[in-house]
Amino acid sequence: METITIKDIAKLCGVGVSTVSRAMNDHPDINPETKQMIMDVIRENNYIPNNSARNLKRTDSKNIAVLVKGVDNPLFSRMIRVIEEEIGKKKYSMVVHQVEYYEDEVEAALELEQEKRLCGIIFLGGFYSESSESLARLKAPVVLVTSAKPQFEQNSTYSAVSVDDIRESYKMVDYLCRQGHKDIAIITATMHDESVGKLRLLGYYKALQENNINVNEKLVKYMDEGEDYSMGRGYQLMTELLESGEKISAVFAISDSLAIGACRAIHDKGLQVPEDIAVAGFDGIDIASYYSPSLTTIIQPMEAIAKEATQILFNVIRDKSMHTRKFFEGELAVRESTENNKENSAD
Amino acid sequence: METITIKDIAKLCGVGVSTVSRAMNDHPDINPETKQMIMDVIRENNYIPNNSARNLKRTDSKNIAVLVKGVDNPLFSRMIRVIEEEIGKKKYSMVVHQVEYYEDEVEAALELEQEKRLCGIIFLGGFYSESSESLARLKAPVVLVTSAKPQFEQNSTYSAVSVDDIRESYKMVDYLCRQGHKDIAIITATMHDESVGKLRLLGYYKALQENNINVNEKLVKYMDEGEDYSMGRGYQLMTELLESGEKISAVFAISDSLAIGACRAIHDKGLQVPEDIAVAGFDGIDIASYYSPSLTTIIQPMEAIAKEATQILFNVIRDKSMHTRKFFEGELAVRESTENNKENSAD
DNA sequence: TTCTTTTATGGGAGCACTCTAAAACTTATC
């Protein structure tokens, strides 16, 4: 059972190799009947063209890379699933690349580009320390998903799609303030200017300010740069918070995983969520609604974001359209972890 | 900034193209000094060979595909991370392919093989309805990870690595029996003979039998074929169980996600875990230990399994060594969700 | 009928590599 090539198909059909190529690639200059005949033969013989040979010759490689910091982040793995579906529909193929925390994602993309002849790049998460200048080194169009970068110039060299992190974070913290909380801690990511953690922190500051609450910097806990948003890390940081002796009535963790770790830490100190401390997360991953107590969170429309990201990428690749910046609206889901039993018990 | 090719490097070094190729591929017939010189030039110019061109010519393509039913299954996404690391170390590249529930994974692999010139295939999960005969259609060596298939003939056409599902499941149910439970329900996957769900069900039967407990088929709940092990599904099936009116003192769900869904369902009926019903899971994903109550489960050594799987694959690819069947030992982690307060309150 | 235009097809160069076979250069042996 030898590998079957385009030549074999051509011979079988009694036509030239180029005609078979034409039929497969929806080239206009071909007789519909010939095309039909060729396609039938292809199907009968389960012929699938060799991707390497195609990519070698083609200018447009039909390879899209997805670079992820943490494939096992539930938010990302869910999005990867959607992105692969979308990419598959358009007959492109997806290359997933896990970027280690110590790696520079743009460097990694640069390598992949040489190696795999990419025609498009999607970044899930990540920091882009050098920002625009760094991203501009990539030849293929780039879409940033769920990353910082609210600023967006005309003629940008990349697109971006995400929720408005400042606004969504504001929404959550403002909600906590209205619930009567005054001592609200936050568990966030690195202080890096280009990080989602920074934006969500800004939303936190803004909400406190508008509610006339002074910021207590001792209630602001940072993860280290490049660390995953893990439950373990949430647990540690919450424990530090609890052991600091500061008064805390609510905690906002910038991911659901961190929030769950925090819940567990509170529990392990013999305290109750939400009775003693309310906890809120961010993302809206499955576990948030199944956790006990179910977790108040900002639900990011992951499917929509992932779909839009691939759509934008295709627009840029195929129609050479301009890069764009799209914001999605998150949904504040109020659940058990912030139910205010103390004050509202009379309701 | 034009793309740099092997020709450019050859010219820069003042040597032939084939010599550069030799240097890069650790070919023995080359002067060490020449090689060093060439490697220096390559590094200085950030040259990275084009993968498509390589794969086109090479017999062994250095492409390994990972086919997954459900990339967003936490167990799998974690393993994917480890597998990519291992594959990367050996300078091979990984192609992740999400297999939809309605797709036949072997068909999908067959396509990928033609398309991407695979030199190895790893399956994560999946069913393999046609089993051996079907798998034998693949030319590249295959390793099944976390799949059924305890039987293993000499000269098998594939390797397999997993825990011994029957034994691990037995361990768990036997433990529940010893805790004094008599009415133990199970939430498992399809009845399909080649599924992990079936094996774990066999372990359940065995444990009940050895503990002289009659099986009540009304306590055995099946998911549909191809469905993900989701929390939502666990919730539904547990709700059905609770509404059946059968007496239930413990539930064993064959994945942690299902178990968490079950916990939530019990909670929503106004009952307590473990006081009213004990719950046990399987897998040992992160959330299991952070959930409230923390979840009793069988911890699969995911990292070790993933590493071993890639190792075996490399052995078969490179040394043409025989296929093997490797079992790992799981760890029964007893946690809050099965703590037996009732009987042992005097302890 | 002859010339131009349109439509359909085939030939073959080229993509960036690998690898075989042969060439060029060493060194050893008599």
Add this chain to the structure above:
DNA sequence: GATAAGTTTTAGAGTGCTCCCATAAAAGAA
């Protein structure tokens, strides 16, 4: 100094495909 044997290098064929260009056939215009 000639031959053999080994080492290092190179030219060039081959990989499966795409796409430009040439050609052939059909259609339309003169």
